[in-house]
Amino acid sequence: MNAIEKDLLNIVGIGNLLINEQMSCHTTFKIGGPADIFITPTGYRMLGKVFQYVSEHHLPHLVIGKGSNLIVSDKGIRGIVISTYRMNRISYQGNLVKADSGVDLGKLSLSTAKRGLSGMEFASGIPGSVGGAVFMNAGAYEGEISQVLKQSLILIPDSDGGKTKFRFVHLNNSEHDFSYRHSILQDKSYIHLNSVFELTPGSKSKIEQKIDELTKTRHSKQPWGLPSAGSVFKRPEGYYTGKLIQDCGLKGFRIGDAAVSEKHCGFIVNLGKATAGDVKAVIIHVQKTLLDRYGVLLQTEVRFIGEE
Ligand SMILES: Cc1cc2nc3c(=O)[nH]c(=O)nc-3n(C[C@H](O)[C@H](O)[C@H](O)COP(=O)(O)OP(=O)(O)OC[C@H]3O[C@@H](n4cnc5c(N)ncnc54)[C@H](O)[C@@H]3O)c2cc1C
Structure with a gap:
């Protein structure tokens, strides 16, 4: 353990700090490389102390919840990920x-x-x-x-x-x-x-x-049972994203194991071993196609984090 890991362990205690933790275990997409340090504070004061420490040491850090709106890069996250899931009263x-x-x-x-x-x-x-x-x-x-x-x-x-x-x-x-x-x-x-x-x-x-x-x-309209981050794109005013994507013939469009859902074209699903790279490639293809066809640039609702 290095000095930073030891100091943080002193603040949060055993059981609340993991090193090189795969973010694929903490995202609903089941995608994402390792976070250098993954911390799960159990209360506000503990969280406050962690922030005091990471700020004083100028350490990169990020707070996450359930990871249901995240695309974490395949290289993972340099720095400290603070998950709130143990703060649950x-x-x-x-x-x-x-x-x-x-x-x-x-x-x-x-x-x-x-x-x-x-x-x-x-x-x-x-x-x-x-x-x-x-x-x-x-x-x-x-x-x-x-x-x-x-x-x-x-x-x-x-x-x-x-x-x-x-x-x-x-x-x-x-x-x-x-x-x-x-x-x-x-x-x-x-x-x-x-x-x-x-x-x-x-x-x-x-x-x-x-x-x-x-x-x-x-359950009848969305691809439950397959890992995803929900609707990938924000709804452009006056349009339904899923319909626009479907009308462009992109239902089921697939790169690697990432695919536009057959059930709801606004979702991209992980069919098994999708990488963040696969998902991004699908997103870019969908954006380009819709821009060419309708002049609409889709903005992403999902958030991209991690080292590129
Ligand atoms: C199957 C499926 C269906 C979905 N359906 C919907 C839907 O109907 N409507 C909808 O709006 N969304 C939907 N989503 C998207 C997602 O669930 C929401 O955006 C949700 O609010 C994200 O919460 P989270 O805890 O997972 O956040 P995360 O994905 O963990 O984080 C999202 C962002 O919030 C920030 N954040 C998290 N916690 C904190 C904190 N304590 N302080 C500061 N920043 C914080 C993170 O840094 C990150 O930038 C769906 C997702 C899936 C997988």
């Missing part, structure tokens, strides 16, 4: 629910349903964490994080004469700068710690029924 106060960054969105949706609280039904099939969902302003079936979020607790870096310090700050809904698949977290180096969602009391059975319906719709 949920608590209730009336119709408010507070969820830590690492809470699974599907679990949160089911938990709120059990309490007879409506508003999170849309999130039941999104395989991300609360932090990733706030970062992306995730949404589905007319619902969106921005519609239910009341407040978030954020860790904000402050540079003071070359020394970085961190502050815990509450952001209310309007301070998140939410828009379609965008929040302020994408523009600043803010770390999401938790969010409070304001829900509406409702009939438990109706809420659960809605979740069942949305799950059935998802």
Whole structure:
């Protein structure tokens, strides 16, 4: 172990630090080379200490949730990956629910349903964490994080004469700068710690029924069972991405083991041993084809990380 690994191990403790960890184990695409150091803090204070350390030592670092919107390069990630998945508390106060960054969105949706609280039904099939969902302003079936979020607790870096310090700050809904698949977290180096969602009391059975319906719709229209990162592209205004791609004859278009899904052309799926390179090549081919045919340049919703 080198000195940095030892110092970080002292902060997070045994069991919360892995060296050369394959990111393919932490992405829903099942793609991605090794991260130099992979850390799983169990609480805000521990996370704060990790940030203090990596900032003071100018170490490259990145926070991830469930890795469901990521394409990690085949060479992997130089530096420190901090996964929030062990920060996963949920608590209730009336119709408010507070969820830590690492809470699974599907679990949160089911938990709120059990309490007879409506508003999170849309999130039941999104395989991300609360932090990733706030970062992306995730949404589905007319619902969106921005519609239910009341407040978030954020860790904000402050540079003071070359020394970085961190502050815990509450952001209310309007301070998140939410828009379609965008929040302020994408523009600043803010770390999401938790969010409070304001829900509406409702009939438990109706809420659960809605979740069942949305799950059935998802399973019938999307390629469940094959690794992917969901919709690869953002929806261009006035178009349906999947239909545009299908109309260009790209259904099933394949490079290596990465292919445009037969079931939903907005998804690229990993048919077995796809590499990040394969996925990127498919993305570029789709973008070029749609630009030539329709003059539409598709922007990616998935995020690319790692060494090229
Ligand atoms: C099968 C499938 C279906 C999907 N369906 C939908 C859908 O219907 N709607 C939708 O919107 N998305 C969908 N997605 C995409 C994805 O689930 C969402 O974007 C989700 O919100 C990402 O959350 P995550 O925890 O996986 O984030 P990650 O993929 O781990 O990270 C995404 C980004 O968020 C940042 N981030 C994560 N946590 C934090 C934090 N605590 N602080 C600061 N930054 C952070 C990361 O650095 C990264 O840039 C789908 C994906 C799959 C695989």
